[in-house]
Amino acid sequence: xxxxxxxxxxxxxxxxxxxxxxxxxxxxxxxxxxxxxxxxxxxxxxxxxxxxxxxxxxxxxxxxxxxxxxxxxxxxxxxxxxxxxxxxxxxxxxxxxxxxxxxxxxxxxxxxxxxxxxxxxxxxxxxxxxxxxxxxxxxxxxxxxxxxxxxxxxxxxxxxxxxxxxxxxxxxxxxxxxxxxxxxxxxxxxxxxxxxxxxxxxxxxxxxxxxxxxxxxxxxxxxxxxxxxxxxxxxxxxxxxxxxxxxxxxxxxxxxxxxxxxxxxxxxxxxxxxxxxxxxxxxxxxxxxxxxxxxxxxxxxxxxxxxxxxxxxxxxxxxxxxxxxxxxxxxxxxxxxxxxxx
Amino acid sequence: xxxxxxxxxxxxxxxxxxxxxxxxxxxxxxxxxxxxxxxxxxxxxxxxxxxxxxxxxxxxxxxxxxxxxxxxxxxxxxxxxxxxxxxxxxxxxxxxxxxxxxxxxxxxxxxxxxxxxxxxxxxxxxxxxxxxxxxxxxxxxxxxxxxxxxxxxxxxxxxxxxxxxxxxxxxxxxxxxxxxxxxxxxxxxxxxxxxxxxxxxxxxxxxxxxxxxxxxxxxxxxxxxxxxxxxxxxxxxxxxxxxxxxxxxxxxxxxxxxxxxxxxxxxxxxxxxxxxxxxxxxxxxxxxxxxxxxxxxxxxxxxxxxxxxxxxxxxxxxxxxxxxxxxxxxxxxxxxxxxxxx
Numbered sequence: 119x120x121x122x123x124x125x126x127x128x129x130x131x132x133x134x135x136x137x138x139x140x141x142x143x144x145x146x147x148x149x150x151x152x153x154x155x156x157x158x159x160x161x162x163x164x165x166x167x168x169x170x171x172x173x174x175x176x177x178x179x180x181x182x183x184x185x186x187x188x189x190x191x192x193x194x195x196x197x198x199x200x201x202x203x204x205x206x207x208x209x210x211x212x213x214x215x216x217x218x219x220x221x222x223x224x225x226x227x228x229x230x231x232x233x234x235x236x237x238x239x240x241x242x243x244x245x246x247x248x249x250x251x252x253x254x255x256x257x258x259x260x261x262x263x264x265x266x267x268x269x270x271x272x273x274x275x276x277x278x279x280x281x282x283x284x285x286x287x288x289x290x291x292x293x294x295x296x297x298x299x300x301x302x303x304x305x306x307x308x309x310x311x312x313x314x315x316x317x318x319x320x321x322x323x324x325x326x327x328x329x330x331x332x333x334x335x336x337x338x339x340x341x342x343x344x345x346x347x348x349x350x351x352x353x354x355x356x357x358x359x360x361x362x363x364x365x366x367x368x369x370x371x372x373x374x375x376x377x378x379x380x381x382x383x384x385x386x387x388x389x390x391x392x393x394x395x396x397x398x399x400x401x402x403x404x405x406x407x408x409x410x411x412x413x414x415x416x417x418x419x420x421x422x423x424x425x426x427x428x429x430x431x432x433x434x435x436x437x438x439x440x441x442x443x444x445x446x447x448x449x450x451x452x453x454x455x456x457x458x459x460x
Numbered sequence: 461x462x463x464x465x466x467x468x469x470x471x472x473x474x475x476x477x478x479x480x481x482x483x484x485x486x487x488x489x490x491x492x493x494x495x496x497x498x499x500x501x502x503x504x505x506x507x508x509x510x511x512x513x514x515x516x517x518x519x520x521x522x523x524x525x526x527x528x529x530x531x532x533x534x535x536x537x538x539x540x541x542x543x544x545x546x547x548x549x550x551x552x553x554x555x556x557x558x559x560x561x562x563x564x565x566x567x568x569x570x571x572x573x574x575x576x577x578x579x580x581x582x583x584x585x586x587x588x589x590x591x592x593x594x595x596x597x598x599x600x601x602x603x604x605x606x607x608x609x610x611x612x613x614x615x616x617x618x619x620x621x622x623x624x625x626x627x628x629x630x631x632x633x634x635x636x637x638x639x640x641x642x643x644x645x646x647x648x649x650x651x652x653x654x655x656x657x658x659x660x661x662x663x664x665x666x667x668x669x670x671x672x673x674x675x676x677x678x679x680x681x682x683x684x685x686x687x688x689x690x691x692x693x694x695x696x697x698x699x700x701x702x703x704x705x706x707x708x709x710x711x712x713x714x715x716x717x718x719x720x721x722x723x724x725x726x727x728x729x730x731x732x733x734x735x736x737x738x739x740x741x742x743x744x745x746x747x748x749x750x751x752x753x754x755x756x757x758x759x760x761x762x763x764x765x766x767x768x769x770x771x772x773x774x775x776x777x778x779x780x781x782x783x784x785x786x787x788x789x790x791x792x793x794x795x796x797x798x799x800x801x802x
Binding site: 269329333 | 598599605607609610611668669670672674675677678679681682685699700701703705706707708709711712713715788
């Protein structure tokens, strides 16, 4: 996503720097302008690449967080420290608006990406708030964005001015953006759809067809909305572009990582467990956000008393060695009686 | 759908007869047990096939309407007359429960399938009611059902006993069924999703990718729900298996007729207009329910004052010679400001 968004900003002639926590990866991207994760994409020359936060954040007026959820805390702590600690950089970071495109929930503390960012920016006497934080979400398989195929997104912030600023900054001929003030709903939808997408991939791996996958999508969406509204999110967010729209592309695009991981899992081509949360090989390895998020969601839903049968099944498949066919049979048994959405 | 459902009933050892209004088609199916529309499917020997309504409806205890919406009125009038007119057959038909699997809206009178069936059964002194009528809907691409791939459906009726009877009759290891009492919502969702699917096919024909198609799905769903609730349907029906579930399979399955029609239209491989509402060739020709339904929906929405930009675009493409790229550009321009679902 960092590459696809840098492409938009370069097109808009916005001065853009990509920061990577990995010096070798930064050097390779800087020189070749290419990444194995987006084989056909070439990074515009105007985009700078660095592993030095002091370089990346000098004069920055807006930051994008494209770091996967489970690594946000450590990476941004490193940025904070690299900016000179509490005295200078801490405050600089505290004032910088950040737009997050990560889609997950932290396994241990059940924190959403913007909550983690708020905590990293927290200082004595300056409590954690979501001020200056926004989310950019929607059906955005990066490989398609990188080809400049059309996409519709949602810019969400509790600060309407920041939402409109994000909307204006990333608007381009191939990217149209709605605003939304339900940050909680947009972030939860983005996180939860990755869990459902693993189940969709399992259906693909078992060769069960579009009807089964679409029923799963509908029941998964109901499960997402149930979880979200229990936490105070708005139901309609789940039925919007950043909810059902993102869920659909994640479940159906051949290029979705979480779906591909589920498919490989069903075919026995990859293993579950924490090792399974990275997927692919070598420099093309990418993080399957849905796997750790399934862990977080299942634990959280149990404490909330919310029924999440699909997330439970994904958790069983990825972390407890449950067989795909058994998990599916269990889900099919549930479809009887009257359908409940809320 | 008639073939796929006959297969379920034969599996359940329910005595089943398929009636066709076309004697030649009936004879061919009876002899070969095969149809060009489902090339790999073989009709079980236990299923009878006839073009004679008196044979088909003798001793019938439940009828399934799998006739496309625009032909229901004429076909069922023929059945009614074939059963001996008002004196005998009219009453027999009046008492027979009918489950409809048609998904469309009549162009001239804006009638749903069960409304048409109620009107055909109407007699002097016996007003039209939806008593004894049910709908079976959901993500059910027939080619997948015919391969006995798993599907989840909804049996909807204002009569809970009939809904449960339909649920029990068609339940099988590969078909799980929910009940629902929102007949209006289930029928409108089934009709409207075919219109959105034509737009999804156009996106495929233009090669615009899953992100664009998923955004269309989300905005199409919002449009479906807006239209449905304006007429008194329940919002949550559109977010259930028979709403978003059916919409997803119709937009993404390569085998969906409405999607395929839209794709061919965008590629210039077929023409719009009323001729375009049949699609394919020879005995494999099938009816594209979404085309006449777009006509009905656009006219109806205008009288209701409901905004239906995607249905309007499909109508323009199919009936007014609008160019696909121009229609898409217009839709993309709309995505700005705050997202509205209701």
